[in-house]
Amino acid sequence: MTISGTPAVILRYHHEQDREQFEDLFGKDFTIHPFRSDQAALDYLSQTSGSDMATRASNLTAIFVLSPHPDNYRESALLSEARDQHPHLLKILLGQAIELDLLVSLLDQQLIDRCFEQPANPDLVRSHVLMASLTHREAPHTRTKEPAGGAHMPAVLIVDDEPAATKYLSRQLELLQDEFRVICAQSAEEALRCVQDEAGAVAVVMTDQRMPGMHGKELLSELKQSHPTIVRILTSAWGEVDVALGAVNEGQIFRYRQKPWQAQELLRLFRTALVHHRQLVAQRDYSRTHADQQFAELRQQRYGRLLTRLSSLNERTISESEIAAFLDLLLTIQTLPANSSHLRASRETTLEQQLEQDFGHLVHQQLEALEPGGLSHVTRQDIESSFAAVTNNEPGSAPTADTPLARLCQSLTTLLAASGLHTSQIRISHSGNMLAITTDSPLRMYSHLLAPLTRISRPLLEQQCALFMVYASTRLLGGHVDASGGEQSFRLTLNFPSRHRAA
Incomplete structure (x- = not known):
């Protein structure tokens, strides 16, 4: 059956x-x-x-x-x-x-x-x-249309360590057609730089197999991972059937072509490859759009569950509106788009339940450890001494009970470390009776609680908890958080009522 x-x-x-x-x-x-x-x-x-x-x-x-x-x-x-x-x-x-x-x-x-x-x-x-x-x-099974007139012209990249051969071939191809640009590279390393510099314009790569350094098959394997919509063609002057079979069956190449090259024959091949490239792009865009639409529903449900759970943990510490502000910041941080594996993980495993429980447990631990009360006003000296105390602690040693200011500094240090930054990049400034804490550079966040996930890692939970505790600690110190998200990054400005301590 x-x-x-x-x-x-x-x-x-x-x-x-x-x-x-x-x-x-x-x-x-x-x-x-x-x-x-x-x-x-x-x-x-x-x-x-x-x-x-x-x-x-x-x-x-x-x-x-x-x-x-x-x-x-x-x-x-x-x-x-x-x-x-x-x-x-x-x-x-x-x-x-x-x-x-x-x-x-x-x-x-x-x-x-x-x-x-x-x-x-x-x-x-x-x-x-x-x-x-x-x-x-x-994926939809639809025919892709030819690019409209005036659309950005795609590029075919030819990679060979014999520049005379590629130069002659590129001239012939440019004389025969006006459908694509031809660019050349003399090594796999140079080809990877070209793909990066062209910012998505390279549609086809044809590379020789035997080159100094990285071989052609290795180059195409790397492009398959990093740029899957680039159509990959392997070429060689040698009859290497084992190399050709391996490249075909590992999904690395679209075609195999033996040297010597014939411009007219390659022109037909490149035209076919460009059609295939447009099909791959259409399938990718459809999959992204379809997955994004489906994940939007999951994200909305996750948002509601997290808001309810976090609001019930410790109402005296942080209000529901501030919890919502924390979650709203996450929504503005752009991460990689959803795909089918993310959807399956959310629907067919315990990922959603585990995420809610594990994050809620970690936040509960830190909220319970906070000592009530603390400073009614914050000074530069208070902040600097707290950062110094956190920095001088042994790695992994966290106090069982914290003042709000100590927890704030500990959480900011965690966020900085996750971005490869140090507390020396914290900036403290005064404006009237307010004190502001900012960082020199945006903080990095490659994934978060409301992003597509296939698994839940301890570093992810710790970074998310640190950001949440910044909101909670700032509130207990009488301040407020201004935040904005970007592409896998975000910025924070923490504002507090302040008094200047006499020297």
């Missing part, structure tokens, strides 16, 4: 022994539809196109071709049908002794997405199918 949500795959096999082995490896992970002929598999594909088969088709994720003669699939009706009519399906060829020219041909015709020599790594195969299943469910 098909398990709801389990990826379904088509298996085109030639020998019963191969089918049985495949089912032993993946039968627990996938719903497998095996076929011993291309026509039977094509008939099944045509059935999934009908409206009455929509439910079954929705989980169909991949086509596996398990063939002892992979060269027979240079012109495959089954793979062509999947490419043209079912573009979301992952097409995987499993074969013996894959030749480099076959791999290049199948990739160029977009007949396959992955190609494994037997025996294949089952964990790697499994991860590709599961990831494709998640992507298929989350």
